Amino acid sequence: MACFNVRVYGIMINHLQQVLVSDEYIRGGYYTKFPGGGLEFGEGTLECIKREWQEELGQDVEVVEHIYTTDFFQISAFDNVTQILSIYYLVRPTSPFTAPLLNKPFDFTIPEGITEVEGVRWIEWEDFNAEAVTLPIDKVVADIVKAKY
Structure with a gap:
């Protein structure tokens, strides 16, 4: 049965004009993506982004503005039956960055035996573009971020 998976991601650009990305090993594949994750039932998207950043980075953030919501069909890279809907926000830290x-x-x-590992890093603005990230929707967002900020 086909279903939807709503994902919520944060784009953080620091004072040096670097963009934060997450490098992740997931089920045998390597992906560079934006920090964030899945919306849980009963949760709003703003709650989700704050929870995800706290869980993954120990980072408190506030949403500055909405950047993009997926406007095309995208099948999941992981199961081939789930449609992905991703929402991206520009975020800024409200606690010291210590990740x-x-x-x-x-x-x-x-x-051995671990299926998911992740870590974050900053990408220099001049090196940041659609080729710097792996997933199709993230590539669209990278182009938007480069053009807008």
């Missing part, structure tokens, strides 16, 4: 940073893409080890 451990990767020095280079996928600079982590994957323990």
